[in-house]
Amino acid sequence: MSDYAKIPGYVSAKEEHGETTVVVDPAHIREACTYARDDLGFNMLVDLVATDYLGWAGKGVSGYIGTASGRDLNLPMTQGLQALPDVKPTRFSISYHLLALRQGAPRLRLQCWLEDGDSVESVVPVWPSADWLEREQYDLMGIDFTGHPNLARLLLDDDWEGHPLRKDYPIGGEPVRFSPAE
Amino acid sequence: MADRLRDYGLQSERLLWPTKGPSRFEEELGVEELEQALGITTLEKAVRWAQTKSMWPDTFGLACCAIEMMAIVGSRYDLARFGMEAFRSSPRQADLLIVSGRVSHKMAAPLRQIYDQMLEPKWVIAMGACASSGGMFNNYAVLQGVDRIVPVDIYVPFCPPRPEALMEGILRLHEAHLAGVPPAYERRQVAT
Amino acid sequence: MLSNWLPFLIYGLFALAIPASMIYLSFAVAQRPRARTRARVIPFESGVSKGQMKPQRFTVSFYLTAMLFIVFDIEIVFLYPLAVQLHALGWFGFVEFAFFILILVVAYVYIWRKGALDW
Amino acid sequence: MSTTLQRVGRARRWPIVGDPIYEGSRIPSRVPTVMDVPPPLRETDDILQVNFGPNHPSTHGVLRLIVDLDGEEVVGLSAVVGYLHTGFEKNMEQKTWWKAITYPERIDYVGYQNNELVFVLAIEKLLAMEVPEKATWMRMLLCELNRIHSHLVFLGTSALELGAISMFWYCFRERETILDLFELVAGQRMHTRYFQTGGIAEDIPVGFFPEARKFVETMPKALDDYLTLLDRNKIWLERTQGVGLLSADDAIALGQSGPVLRASGVDWDLRRDQPYLAYDQVDFRVPVYTGGDVYDRYRVRMDEMAQSTRIVRQCLDRLERMEGEPWITDDRKVVLPPREELHTSMESLIHHFKIVTEGYRVPAGEVYVAIESPRGESGCYVVSDGGPRPWRVHFRPPSFHALQATATCSHGALIADLIAIVGSLDAVMGDTDR
Numbered sequence A: 001m002s003d004y005a006k007i008p009g010y011v012s013a014k015e016e017h018g019e020t021t022v023v024v025d026p027a028h029i030r031e032a033c034t035y036a037r038d039d040l041g042f043n044m045l046v047d048l049v050a051t052d053y054l055g056w057a058g059k060g061v062s063g064y065i066g067t068a069s070g071r072d073l074n075l076p077m078t079q080g081l082q083a084l085p086d087v088k089p090t091r092f093s094i095s096y097h098l099l100a101l102r103q104g105a106p107r108l109r110l111q112c113w114l115e116d117g118d119s120v121e122s123v124v125p126v127w128p129s130a131d132w133l134e135r136e137q138y139d140l141m142g143i144d145f146t147g148h149p150n151l152a153r154l155l156l157d158d159d160w161e162g163h164p165l166r167k168d169y170p171i172g173g174e175p176v177r178f179s180p181a182e
Numbered sequence B: 001m002a003d004r005l006r007d008y009g010l011q012s013e014r015l016l017w018p019t020k021g022p023s024r025f026e027e028e029l030g031v032e033e034l035e036q037a038l039g040i041t042t043l044e045k046a047v048r049w050a051q052t053k054s055m056w057p058d059t060f061g062l063a064c065c066a067i068e069m070m071a072i073v074g075s076r077y078d079l080a081r082f083g084m085e086a087f088r089s090s091p092r093q094a095d096l097l098i099v100s101g102r103v104s105h106k107m108a109a110p111l112r113q114i115y116d117q118m119l120e121p122k123w124v125i126a127m128g129a130c131a132s133s134g135g136m137f138n139n140y141a142v143l144q145g146v147d148r149i150v151p152v153d154i155y156v157p158f159c160p161p162r163p164e165a166l167m168e169g170i171l172r173l174h175e176a177h178l179a180g181v182p183p184a185y186e187r188r189q190v191a192t
Numbered sequence C: 001m002l003s004n005w006l007p008f009l010i011y012g013l014f015a016l017a018i019p020a021s022m023i024y025l026s027f028a029v030a031q032r033p034r035a036r037t038r039a040r041v042i043p044f045e046s047g048v049s050k051g052q053m054k055p056q057r058f059t060v061s062f063y064l065t066a067m068l069f070i071v072f073d074i075e076i077v078f079l080y081p082l083a084v085q086l087h088a089l090g091w092f093g094f095v096e097f098a099f100f101i102l103i104l105v106v107a108y109v110y111i112w113r114k115g116a117l118d119w
Numbered sequence D: 001m002s003t004t005l006q007r008v009g010r011a012r013r014w015p016i017v018g019d020p021i022y023e024g025s026r027i028p029s030r031v032p033t034v035m036d037v038p039p040p041l042r043e044t045d046d047i048l049q050v051n052f053g054p055n056h057p058s059t060h061g062v063l064r065l066i067v068d069l070d071g072e073e074v075v076g077l078s079a080v081v082g083y084l085h086t087g088f089e090k091n092m093e094q095k096t097w098w099k100a101i102t103y104p105e106r107i108d109y110v111g112y113q114n115n116e117l118v119f120v121l122a123i124e125k126l127l128a129m130e131v132p133e134k135a136t137w138m139r140m141l142l143c144e145l146n147r148i149h150s151h152l153v154f155l156g157t158s159a160l161e162l163g164a165i166s167m168f169w170y171c172f173r174e175r176e177t178i179l180d181l182f183e184l185v186a187g188q189r190m191h192t193r194y195f196q197t198g199g200i201a202e203d204i205p206v207g208f209f210p211e212a213r214k215f216v217e218t219m220p221k222a223l224d225d226y227l228t229l230l231d232r233n234k235i236w237l238e239r240t241q242g243v244g245l246l247s248a249d250d251a252i253a254l255g256q257s258g259p260v261l262r263a264s265g266v267d268w269d270l271r272r273d274q275p276y277l278a279y280d281q282v283d284f285r286v287p288v289y290t291g292g293d294v295y296d297r298y299r300v301r302m303d304e305m306a307q308s309t310r311i312v313r314q315c316l317d318r319l320e321r322m323e324g325e326p327w328i329t330d331d332r333k334v335v336l337p338p339r340e341e342l343h344t345s346m347e348s349l350i351h352h353f354k355i356v357t358e359g360y361r362v363p364a365g366e367v368y369v370a371i372e373s374p375r376g377e378s379g380c381y382v383v384s385d386g387g388p389r390p391w392r393v394h395f396r397p398p399s400f401h402a403l404q405a406t407a408t409c410s411h412g413a414l415i416a417d418l419i420a421i422v423g424s425l426d427a428v429m430g431d432t433d434r
Helices: A002-006 A026-038 A130-141 B024-028 B033-038 B043-053 B064-071 B105-116 B128-133 B163-178 C002-028 C060-114 D039-043 D088-092 D103-107 D112-127 D133-161 D165-186 D208-230 D234-240 D248-253 D259-263 D294-320 D339-344 D346-357 D398-404 D415-425 D429-433
Strands: A010-016 A019-024 A044-052 A092-099 A107-114 A119-121 A144-146 B096-100 B123-127 B154-156 D047-052 D064-070 D073-080 D365-373 D376-384 D390-396
Touching: A002 A010, A010 D365, A019 A026, A019 D365, A026 A092, A026 A107, A026 A119, A044 A130, A044 D365, A044 D376, A044 D390, A092 D365, A092 D376, A107 D365, A130 A144, A130 D398, B043 B163, B064 B096, B064 B128, B064 B163, B064 D133, B064 D165, B096 B105, B096 B128, B096 B163, B123 B128, B123 B163, B128 B154, B154 B163, D047 D073, D064 D415, D073 D415, D088 D103, D088 D390, D103 D112, D103 D429, D112 D133, D112 D365, D112 D376, D112 D390, D133 D165, D133 D208, D133 D294, D133 D415, D165 D208, D208 D294, D234 D294, D234 D415, D248 D259, D259 D294, D259 D376, D294 D415, D339 D346, D376 D398, D398 D415, D398 D429
Parallel strands: A019 A107, A119 A144, B096 B123, B123 B154
Antiparallel strands: A010 A019, A044 A092, A092 A107, D047 D064, D064 D073, D365 D376, D376 D390
């Protein structure tokens, strides 16, 4: 835990379920990743995930939000939560899961928090495996990665508008008969 | 004209059932014993017989159903017994398009193009719940059922269908074609 | 004299009749598509073909490989008449042909060292 | 023709083309997953662009490769994916935890037990729940059977594409026996949905152990059949050795894992280096080869099949001694109470009602769990807000990263080698497109 404090752009760190999460300032993400790769020895970027926290534990209700003929914001999907989860600083979080290929398989999660419309530096020069990962998060979540060699839609059609994995994007598909969503 | 197979007098007889007597549609369509005794038949019936005996499927494997579709070519559920073991990869040489798996919107256009490039008479089997109705993926990415873009002859349920289920679907198709039921693009005017 | 050619004539007629009937049947029994025939014209490119492929030059190596095949295939074709008459020709035929094969082996080694065989 | 004349036979050296752009790796092109046509060739118009498209017999599903050919040689390549994007993660956010367990199997539909396991392990990690030993060993047994099943499908199809057609029928004969075991245990051949949060759904059926013993006896003999068929087959060796070279640091830089990584000489296997379930109490060998070509990936998977059979045998020995032990935890908040208990106790009726209607609740938090699936490290990142529905689920698919290496692997490959390379990467498109 101690040497994680020397990561450039270090904000805070937490240890939960046996995993260390280091929150990093989005502006210094590339230096942090280069530091993690060269000095801390995390030579493989295993996964890169963006999460949308819109309506997180709002009104003590859990679960999926969605509007535009999708789920209704005010219709609680479940009963109230026993314990309100901690409030998230901003709407989006990007988690970089790193793995060091050495004894004990140490893993680290670098997390940076963004508002909608913010952009973050691409880490493709640090780990080439980030190429498709970032394209997928741009495609499904709408996070802009500056400096990415060719940031384009990966999984969806090129003429698809909107980013489906956002919480305010309706689930789509067709209303099922005899269900409240009809 | 949303006519149903029943209007063609096709009862759901099972061909796989060996002890079954002559199936209902042969009696209903009035096949005289003389014709059967002498083995004379109309040219159209002979052509239909030839078409069902070597209906070549197109390898259109999409998702999990494709793995089960591969299994019916294996030695246990051998499809060669029905003259269908040659899985053609180009639509020009294929008669039967087995849509095995979930069709995403990005794959819809290639699917439609391959269907158009197949030569008549052609049939479509929607294999599995995802191809028949979008299955458990009622969301933005999956086409809710292949019959929105391609006229489908046979829907095979389950997820994924057992090889026996797919073979029964194929045999029903043979049975229907032998009985004179025209392929789907003639019965249903869905974007022939 | 003509009579002993009759079997060949019948054989030729059969050889002609079978493909002709197949071609005729494929037109007689075929079902014409009524609509959406544009897809029939464009080439099959795994489902994503945009239209006619623009004509393109092929590299010379295809041509080279074809030529090499012809050279060595004809060499084998010449072996057949030799094999049939080998007993009659005896040693003369064998030496004659060995010389023929030798020339082609020299050509083969040259091509092989020049690297024209691997792509 | 002139450019290819001085090539040194089949065994080519590592694809070091120009100065490596990414330090420590030899990935030459600016965009790691794209091989762009070298400038001198670009102007000449004898570059033929071919669509190795979504409906192609040898792309193992709906992968599309846009290939630029100079004659037979591949000079440019870029993979297009997304033709099987099914929106799993959006759907799972809608379902309760119980229902969401059915989805992961359809993601990697060839190694489906492992995918289901990774999601169930993530939920259990969030719940900090103890799983009975019998369930742990049974999960391990089924996952190893699934690994053999997945490698058999790989071997059958990729040998079929390289012309060894009879391999397909041999491999699918063994695959049928494995599917019989799955059917005996869970009632369904594929997508068995046999793992439950807290253990396994049902107890192990009576006839399972003798059947599994029979399989464990026949599998080594079957493996010898495959080896005699393929290993000294000149055509197979000629088409796989020295083809699709991937160096160790390229594999790490591109995030490879599993057989592709181990074939490039990196000795890394999550079952041994980060043991989950009961892999630390089972002894098996991790095959590592340093060739980094298609042939070594094939040999890694063949050895893994043999090792998995050894693990299955050890699991069977252990499980047969665990007769009558509980196969699921009795934490009533998460696991349905047994049927007869509902008639007597009021609490289990309330628990049953709560679990069935709203679903059990998973405490808030985020967790990332990774296991060794047949294709490599398959991970699952789950975020829960304390409610009965997952807030965010993301799967780390090994095939997604395997396809990123197609461009680097097919340097100087011929069009026929491309089929061998794509086959050896063993990418499942459902896994890639999610």
